Amino acid sequence: MSEFYLVRHGQASFGAKNYDKLSELGHQQAHWLGEYFTARNITFSQAFMGDMVRHRETTQGIFDGLSQPPAVTVDDGFNEFNFQNIVKSYLSLNPESQLPENPTPADFYRLLKLAMHAWSEDLLPKNTLEESWGDFKNRVQRALHVACNQNSDKPILIVSSGGAISMLMSLVLGLDAKQVIELNMQVRNTSISHFYFNKSNIRLSSFNNIPHLDSPDRLDSITFS
Numbered sequence: 407m408s409e410f411y412l413v414r415h416g417q418a419s420f421g422a423k424n425y426d427k428l429s430e431l432g433h434q435q436a437h438w439l440g441e442y443f444t445a446r447n448i449t450f451s452q453a454f455m456g457d458m459v460r461h462r463e464t465t466q467g468i469f470d471g472l473s474q475p476p477a478v479t480v481d482d483g484f485n486e487f488n489f490q491n492i493v494k495s496y497l498s499l500n501p502e503s504q505l506p507e508n509p510t511p512a513d514f515y516r517l518l519k520l521a522m523h524a525w526s527e528d529l530l531p532k533n534t535l536e537e538s539w540g541d542f543k544n545r546v547q548r549a550l551h552v553a554c555n556q557n558s559d560k561p562i563l564i565v566s567s568g569g570a571i572s573m574l575m576s577l578v579l580g581l582d583a584k585q586v587i588e589l590n591m592q593v594r595n596t597s598i599s600h601f602y603f604n605k606s607n608i609r610l611s612s613f614n615n616i617p618h619l620d621s622p623d624r625l626d627s628i629t630f631s
Contacts, residue, residue: 407602407609410553410562411448413439414571415460416467417595417629428463431627435596435619436464438627440471442618450476451558454549455565456484464596465565476563483549486567488536489518495534496521511631515591522590526583539583546573554603568593575599578608595629 416432418425428436443449449472455461457480469475496517497504503520505513524530526539537545553564566574572589575581578601581589593614600611619627 407604408554408556408558408562409600409602409611410564411450412564412566412571412574412599412601413464413468414568414593414595414597415458415464415565417631418460426459428460428467431629432460432595433463433467435627435629436467437471438618438624439596439598440468442471443468444471444473449474449560450563451560452476452556453478453563453565454481454484454553456480456486456567456570457482458485458567461485461565461567465563468563468565481549481552483545483552484564484566484570485545487542487569489521489569491534491536492525492530493517493521495530496524498531498534499524499529519587519591522587523584526587542569543573543577546570547577550574550577550608554608571599575610575613578610591630593630595631 415428416435417429418432419427419429453465453476455465455478461484465478500520503517505517521530525535528539532538553562556562569590571593572586575589576583576586594616596618597614597616599613599615602609602611616628619625
């Protein structure tokens, strides 16, 4: 069977005006991951990534640590859903759920979870949404099909985002929307999920691993944003 490594982007700029770029730590996480792959002698036949800035910067950081960077295919099917659009749509129906002044990350994640549940249940006004839950699922499924329709004797690298990774997990494991939302809150920055696949099946080997950060001097580098 062939295999692919699915990686979430490095820490982005949570709380900044532009979330879609890596923090200094995010760049470091990506570089450490590339060094880990090199130390393990893991080389890739090709790479896929979404077309968001944080995907490009993470991929480049990984490549900086690789001895043999592969060719890259950009596929917006691996993009994150627009969480700002989903939250705004939810708040249009539920203004009492507005974030407090000076919100904490926990405040934001509580709101996002509520908004995602409403989105997955088709409860949000369709004219306010960039894409439906079904559209999101379909584009991740299409991108996964393209990536797995490859003949290679080396692993494939895929760089994506937490929501798309969680949806991909649901496609492989048959998870429901509630489980997708719970997983979305758990995916760590630059974590690795490992899969085997052939023309008829995709099998999960491991999920959300951070071997490149799992040492006493890097524990404060484990992030979720």
